[in-house]
Every structure is written in C-alpha cells, then in structure tokens.
Amino acid sequence: MDVGPERNSLLAYARNWLVGLRSGELGVLPIIGGLLLTAVVFQSLNDNYLTPGNLVNLVSQGAAISTIAMGLVLVLLIGEIDLSVGYVSGVAAVILAQMLLPDGSDLPTGFALLAAVAAGMSIGALHGLLITKLKMPSFVVTLAGLLAWNGVVLMIIGSQGSIIIQDRAVVSLSGSYLTPDVAWAFFGILMVAYSISLVLARRNRMSRNLAVEPAALLLLRIVGLALVAGTVVSVANLSRGIPFVVVLITVLYVVLNYVLTNTRFGVWVYSIGGSIEAARRAGINTDRVRIYVFMIASSMAAIGGIILASRLRSVDSNVGGGSLLLYSIAAAVIGGTSLFGGRGSARSAILGALVIASIDNGLGLLGLGSGQKFTITGLVLLAAVAVDSLSRYGRIQAGRS
Amino acid sequence: MTDAPLLELRGVSKNFGAVQALKDVDMTINPGEIVALVGDNGSGKSTLVKSVAGIHQVSSGAILLNGEPFAIRSPRDSADLGIQVVYQDLALADNLDVVENMFLGREQTNKLGKLDHNGMECRALEVLDQLAVTTIRSVRQPVASLSGGQRQSVAVSKAVMWSAKIVLLDEPTAALGVEQTRHVLDLVLRLGQQGLGVVLISHNLHDVFEVADRIVALRLGQKVAELDRRTATQTEVVEAITFGRVSSVPGQSGATTS
Ligand SMILES: Nc1ncnc2c1ncn2[C@@H]1O[C@H](COP(=O)(O)OP(=O)(O)OP(=O)(O)O)[C@@H](O)[C@H]1O
Ligand SMILES: [Mg+2]
Numbered sequence: 271m272d273v274g275p276e277r278n279s280l281l282a283y284a285r286n287w288l289v290g291l292r293s294g295e296l297g298v299l300p301i302i303g304g305l306l307l308t309a310v311v312f313q314s315l316n317d318n319y320l321t322p323g324n325l326v327n328l329v330s331q332g333a334a335i336s337t338i339a340m341g342l343v344l345v346l347l348i349g350e351i352d353l354s355v356g357y358v359s360g361v362a363a364v365i366l367a368q369m370l371l372p373d374g375s376d377l378p379t380g381f382a383l384l385a386a387v388a389a390g391m392s393i394g395a396l397h398g399l400l401i402t403k404l405k406m407p408s409f410v411v412t413l414a415g416l417l418a419w420n421g422v423v424l425m426i427i428g429s430q431g432s433i434i435i436q437d438r439a440v441v442s443l444s445g446s447y448l449t450p451d452v453a454w455a456f457f458g459i460l461m462v463a464y465s466i467s468l469v470l471a472r473r474n475r476m477s478r479n480l481a482v483e484p485a486a487l488l489l490l491r492i493v494g495l496a497l498v499a500g501t502v503v504s505v506a507n508l509s510r511g512i513p514f515v516v517v518l519i520t521v522l523y524v525v526l527n528y529v530l531t532n533t534r535f536g537v538w539v540y541s542i543g544g545s546i547e548a549a550r551r552a553g554i555n556t557d558r559v560r561i562y563v564f565m566i567a568s569s570m571a572a573i574g575g576i577i578l579a580s581r582l583r584s585v586d587s588n589v590g591g592g593s594l595l596l597y598s599i600a601a602a603v604i605g606g607t608s609l610f611g612g613r614g615s616a617r618s619a620i621l622g623a624l625v626i627a628s629i630d631n632g633l634g635l636l637g638l639g640s641g642q643k644f645t646i647t648g649l650v651l652l653a654a655v656a657v658d659s660l661s662r663y664g665r666i667q668a669g670r671s
Numbered sequence: 672m673t674d675a676p677l678l679e680l681r682g683v684s685k686n687f688g689a690v691q692a693l694k695d696v697d698m699t700i701n702p703g704e705i706v707a708l709v710g711d712n713g714s715g716k717s718t719l720v721k722s723v724a725g726i727h728q729v730s731s732g733a734i735l736l737n738g739e740p741f742a743i744r745s746p747r748d749s750a751d752l753g754i755q756v757v758y759q760d761l762a763l764a765d766n767l768d769v770v771e772n773m774f775l776g777r778e779q780t781n782k783l784g785k786l787d788h789n790g791m792e793c794r795a796l797e798v799l800d801q802l803a804v805t806t807i808r809s810v811r812q813p814v815a816s817l818s819g820g821q822r823q824s825v826a827v828s829k830a831v832m833w834s835a836k837i838v839l840l841d842e843p844t845a846a847l848g849v850e851q852t853r854h855v856l857d858l859v860l861r862l863g864q865q866g867l868g869v870v871l872i873s874h875n876l877h878d879v880f881e882v883a884d885r886i887v888a889l890r891l892g893q894k895v896a897e898l899d900r901r902t903a904t905q906t907e908v909v910e911a912i913t914f915g916r917v918s919s920v921p922g923q924s925g926a927t928t929s
Contacts, residue, residue, distance in 0.1 A: 481809075
C-alpha cells in the first residue's frame with residue numbers, strides 16, 4: 271500500500287531491520303552467531319577443528335539429521351509431532367540393506383532405494399490416517415510408532431547382528447565427492463538460478479506497482495550467498511571436495527522450500543498450524559493435508575536412513591536409534607521452527623543440523639563422550655528455545671506476534 | 672420455481688447431543704434483501720449461520736437455494752454454491768498475512784501450480800481500497816499484528832471479494848469503532864443494492880434498524896418473531912428477544928410453511 275520513496279532506500283531498510291531486531295525479529299542471526307561461537311571455541315581448544323578435512327566431515331555427519339529434520343519441520347508447522355522418524359529411517363535402512371544383500375537375487379539398486387522410500391511413505395500414510403481419521407494425538411500414534419518400528423527393525427535384522435552394505439552406488443552416495451570443476455559448476459548453476467529468480471520476482475512486482483526491496487538489497491543477497499557458498503566450495507576443494515550428499519540435500523531443500531512458499535499446499539500447511547478451524551472453514555481438506563505431511567516426513571526420514579546407512583556402510587540393530595530422533599527434532603527447533611505450529615521454514619532444519627553437527631564433531635575432537643555431547647546439545651537446545659521465547663515476548667510487546 | 676427465494680430454511684433443527692440449538696426454524700432470504708438475525712447469547716444465531724455454511728450439518732429440515740434443496744456438507748460446498756460467511760470467531764489464521772488469509776483455500780496459481788503471489792496481492796489491495804479499508808499498513812504483515820477491527824475488515828473484505836450470491840455476517844461490527852462500523856454497514860447496504868441476499872447478525876438494534884429490511888428473532892433456538900423493519904419498533908424486537916412473544920406481522924415473502 272505504501273510505495274513511498276523513503277522505503278526504497280537501503281538506509282531506510284536497514285533502519286527498519288534494526289527496529290525489527292530490537293522488537294525481537296531475530297531471523298537467522300542467533301544461529302549464525304552460534305555457529306561462529308562454536309567455531310571460535312572449538313578452534314581455540316583444538317587446532318584441527320577448522321581444517322578443511324574436518325569441516326567436510328562435519329557436513330557429512332549432519333546430512334542425515336538435516337534431511338530428517340526437514341521433514342519434521344512440516345510436521346511441526348501443522349502443530350503436530352512425529353516421534354517415530356528415527357526408527358522409520360531405521361526401517362528404510364534395513365529394507366535397503368536386506369534387499370541389496372549379495373544373495374544372488376541381484377535387485378537393481380534403484381529399485382531397492384525406491385522400496386525403502388516407499389516403505390517410509392506408507393508408514394507416514396498409516397500414521398496420518400490414524401491421527402486424522404481416528405482423531406488420535408500425533409504424540410501417541412508416533413510414540414507407538416517409535417516402539418513398533420524399532421521392533422520391526424529388530425525382527426528384520428534378526429540374528430544377523432548387522433548387515434554390511436556392499437552395493438557400490440549406495441556406498442558412494444555418502445562416500446563420493448565432487449571434483450573441483452564440478453563443484454564450481456554446481457555453484458554457478460545455483461547462483462545463476464538464485465539471481466534470476468530474485469530479479470524476475472522483483473521485475474514482476476515493479477510492473478504491477480507493488481512495493482519492492484531496494485535494488486541494493488537484492489545485490490547484497492546475491493553477493494552474500496555467493497560469498498558463503500563460494501567459501502564452502504573453496505574450503506571443501508582444499509580437502510576431499512564437496513560431498514555428494516550436499517548436492518542431494520540442496521536439491522531436497524530447494525524443492526521443499528518451493529513447496530512451502532510457492533504452492534497452495536504450502537499455504538495450507540501454514541494455515542493449519544495457525545488455525546486449523548480457519549483452514550477448515552476456508553474449505554481446505556485439512557485431513558488430507560495432514561496425512562500428506564506425515565507421508566512427507568516419513569519419506570524424508572527414509573531418505574535420511576538411506577544416507578545414514580550409506581555413511582556407515584552397514585546396518586545393525588541400533589539403526590535409527592540413539593540420538594537420531596532427538597537430534598533431528600532439536601535441529602528443527604534450534605533452527606527456529608516453533609513447536610507450537612505455524613512458524614518455521616525448511617532452512618531452519620539445515621541450519622539447526624549444522625549447529626548440532628558442529629557441537630557433536632567439536633566435542634568428539636576433544637575426546638569427550640556421549641555424556642558430555644548430550645548434555646551440551648541439550649543446553650544449546652534450551653538456549654535456542656530461550657532465544658525464541660524471549661524474542662517472541664519482544665514481538666508481542668511490539669505487537670508483531 | 673421462478674419466484675423461489677434465494678435461500679430458504681425449512682424446519683431446520685440442530686442438536687448438539689442433548690442441547691437443541693435450533694428447533695424447527697423457517698427463514699427466507701430474497702435477492703437484494705437484508706435480513707437481520709437477532710437473539711440473546713446462545714439463542715442459536717451462530718449455529719444457524721454455521722449450518723448454512725456447511726460447518727455443522729442440520730439434524731433435520733432442509734436448506735434450499737432458488738427452491739432447490741442442497742445437502743451442504745462442508746464449507747467448500749457452501750462456497751461453491753455462492754455462499755460466503757464472515758464468522759464471529761476463528762475466521763483467520765494469525766500466522767498468515769492479509770493476502771494469504773483473503774485467498775485461503777482459493778489461491779490463484781499459474782498454469783504450473785505456482786502461487787501467483789503478486790496477482791493476489793494486487794487483487795487484495797484493490798478490494799481493500801474499494802471497501803475503504805485504509806488503516807492497514809501492509810498487506811504482507813501477519814494478521815496477528817492487526818487490531819480487532821482491522822481483522823474484522825479483512826474478514827469482511829474476504830467474503831466480499833468472492834462475488835457471492837449470499838453473504839452471512841456473524842456480528843461483523845462487534846469489535847469495530849464508530850468509523851469502521853459505518854464502513855461495514857455501508858458495505859452491507861451496498862451488497863443488498865447489488866442484488867445479493869444478506870444475513871446480518873447483530874446485538875446492536877440501532878445498526879439492525881438502519882440496514883435491515885426484515886428482522887428475524889430467535890429465542891432458545893426457535894424463531895419467535897419475523898418483523899418488517901418499516902413497521903416494527905425497537906420495543907417489539909426487544910420483547911421478542913427477551914420474552915419470545917410472537918408478533919403477528921406477516922412476512923411479506925410468506926416464509927412460514929407450516
Ligand atoms: N459445537 C457445539 N457443541 C455443543 N453445543 C454448541 C456448539 N455450538 C453451539 N452450541 C450450543 O448451541 C447454543 C446456541 O449457540 P450459538 O453459538 O448458536 O449462539 P449465538 O446465538 O450465536 O450466541 P452469541 O450471541 O453469544 O454469539 C448454545 O446453547 C451453545 O451452547
Ligand atoms: Mg454467535
């Protein structure tokens with residue numbers, strides 16, 4: 271409504287941003303701050319932390335968590351929870367490993383991968399149906415799922431103890447790296463696509479006389495991404511290179527982000543988290559949307575399980591257990607997705623997973639065990655939620671809840 | 672069939688378990704007519720609106736449009752039939768912005784299914800402008816940051832935007848200031864002039880007498896009076912609401928069927 275000239279200057283924008291900051295719209299700042307802080311602390315404690323080799327490691331370690339967390343973001347957005355994603359990823363991993371056993375059946379790898387993801391999707395559909403049609407709380411259904419799918423993992427593995435994965439394609443999913451040239455090409459494609467989409471969106475708004483961001487800000491965004499992504503590629507190239515899973519996760523992120531921000535389904539997901547009754551009255555089939563959300567979350571969990579299996583090159587009776595579920599939920603929340611529904615983004619899963627992987631990796635380098643890792647990650651989760659609560663309080667005070 | 676009213680309720684009842692919220696209610700709305708629905712708290716006004724909107728299914732009775740009975744099973748059904756509703760409660764999603772709320776459930780997309788954010792924003796600005804809703808700073812702010820009156824204006828604008836045939840407004844002015852109330856009442860009058868059928872629920876008899884053609888009073892879920900605005904007095908309406916005294920004014924549409 272106001273396309274006033276003062277809105278179009280970068281200075282005015284910066285001022286607005288500062289006002290927002292003071293009233294609690296922190297955005298990604300706390301996470302960036304947290305990542306920098308962990309980097310400084312761990313580097314001062316151990317020189318190996320900020321080496322290219324370790325950073326590449328760290329990213330690979332966060333891959334499964336960020337994939338699972340991306341699916342969880344959708345569940346959290348509709349104001350529900352999915353406690354089963356850990357063992358659902360386990361089920362997918364076991365199915366994959368079992369199907370690829372070199373027992374002469376020679377199933378194509380692609381078929382096994384599809385079957386693993388399809389298993390995840392069906393599990394999600396089952397959970398979704400129970401939650402929507404029988405009107406059971408998602409907490410209970412997925413808690414039951416946590417137990418039951420753990421049981422299924424144990425039954426499939428049976429007395430084998432563990433299954434070694436020998437399939438070359440699956441192993442190379444986590445074990446292969448982009449050559450420097452390919453990495454830069456990937457970087458180039460990403461930057462060109464991002465720039466074009468920003469410029470086109472801005473042009474479209476200008477042609478319709480809608481308020482637009484100052485051109486300088488747009489340039490700042492593009493340069494910012496170029497700097498960050500460029501640094502990542504340069505550093506990774508000093509070591510083994512960009513892990514292939516990073517490409518996979520980037521693609522998953524771009525798709526999910528597009529779905530959330532540019533499709534009707536995305537708006538409906540947010541609306542259900544904001545007010546499910548308002549969504550229902552708007553004629554949205556809320557049951558169907560919720561079922562799809564649980565299907566997507568379980569499918570993403572299955573993909574996470576595949577990534578995990580490929581990194582460990584084997585699947586044992588602990589697959590999908592341990593800290594996987596809690597780390598994934600923590601990642602989404604640390605990244606800024608609200609547990610109360612309606613607020614969050616695909617981005618939060620990746621940023622949160624980076625934070626968790628950084629801490630886990632750093633403490634590992636210091637030779638600390640799970641006890642210390644869990645305690646400190648728990649404290650970080652608390653700190654993240656505290657920042658969120660305080661900033662929400664700030665928003666309410668400023669009337670921008 | 673040609674003279675059939677736009678919307679007709681025939682012997683509509685609605686039970687919530689043991690609570691009978693509506694009992695054998697008959698009502699008609701003709702094109703271009705503004706009918707006020709009045710009654711004490713809990714008399715069943717919102718229940719009636721929600722039954723027509725498809726949020727509740729009636730326990731017995733029929734809802735007819737242009738003389739034809741329709742089973743309205745969901746809000747989608749009612750919207751498809753050209754019925755738009757401004758709800759008393761829970762009408763908007765707080766976390767969505769003004770544009771997203773106005774288009775919720777009916778988002779515009781391009782051929783590939785991508786949301787047409789800018790097209791929707793333009794249309795929303797246009798409608799808000801037409802309705803003289805000028806106090807909203809940005810249509811891209813979440814409605815949580817709007818005042819009660821601004822939220823109500825958004826809800827009304829949303830209903831109007833979809834060129835409905837029938838608009839039901841459940842206490843649309845309850846939270847509004849003097850000027851915003853003025854805007855909404857003008858809007859209601861304009862809807863009537865455009866040939867739409869309008870049902871307005873209000874506790875403010877002054878407002879009711881200003882815009883309504885006909886006044887229907889509910890008490891304990893039953894229709895106790897149907898009055899012509901031109902001949903009725905405020906006292907009559909108050910008596911109907913509080914004591915349920917049935918006035919003997921014949922509805923000009925001959926609504927009663929039994
Ligand atoms: N979903 C529901 N479940 C059970 N009872 C309900 C439900 N909705 C309404 N009722 C009951 O139906 C009756 C009519 O309620 P309704 O909301 O229609 O009143 P109203 O006339 O709109 O009142 P108000 O002026 O306060 O808005 C009340 O006794 C109420 O308790
Ligand atoms: Mg009511």
